[in-house]
């Protein structure tokens with residue numbers, strides 16, 4: 001298979017295992033490119049990409065822009081904070097104006113779940129979801145799984161991954177669950193009862209509320225940030241108490257009888273969900289995830305761009 005089964009990347013839910021594997025093998029080639037002295041290929045010289053960010057981002061935004069430039073695409077960046085959205089312009093009007101400037105592919109982050117799908121059904125350009133509210137963050141899950149593959153090998157069967165923290169508000173958790181399960185891994189979620197969705201077991205994941213037990217079970221722990229900006233009520237008494245029960249520190253990590261891999265999608269709240277000495281330890285692959293993000297996004301954009309009629 002050398003083509004994706006989808007025309008847009010809205011979520012991992014819509015991808016097949018073969019799609020994910022194709023993205024990984026394409027990313028393998030691009031990872032070689034970005035580690036060469038000349039980190040650029042001319043593949044997308046005739047493609048124009050707009051990065052539309054209606055919500056804050058550091059890693060995803062930089063990573064997409066870098067990926068696009070490494071592929072030699074023309075890139076325009078849009079930030080809602082400094083745009084006419086502030087004057088009342090709607091999403092579709094904003095996008096139509098950008099498309100009138102002959103854009104081929106749109107990468108969008110938006111606070112509303114479903115925004116990327118809405119857009120893909122209304123415009124001619126290809127759409128990549130860079131995170132839509134609490135729904136999905138597909139390229140994050142792809143780069144996370146790709147980073148696990150790099151450490152533990154291509155066969156995910158029997159690999160055990162625990163996602164710890166604010167599962168309820170996390171698009172990263174949902175995309176990771178879909179991605180890891182499609183690849184054959186076992187997934188557990190761990191956190192306070194109030195931050196675990198009631199029906200999550202229906203997705204086929206295990207649920208654990210004791211962090212030590214979860215860590216003893218897993219090969220990989222993906223530590224998530226508490227998304228205070230999406231919480232309208234208080235889900236736990238204090239960050240200090242959360243950290244005592246669900247924060248990963250070096251003492252706990254070293255007390256396990258095996259060496260697990262520690263991941264975090266960022267941004268990290270050091271001292272809350274993860275201590276500094278764990279984030280910076282040799283078991284942490286947090287910066288590998290960031291590096292792999294560029295290769296994965298190059299692969300996604302390259303594969304979707306090959307479907308543009310030109």
Ligand code: CP
Nearest residue numbers: 057058059060265266
């Ligand atoms: N992991 C992630 O999405 O980070 P940003 O919010 O900084 O893009």
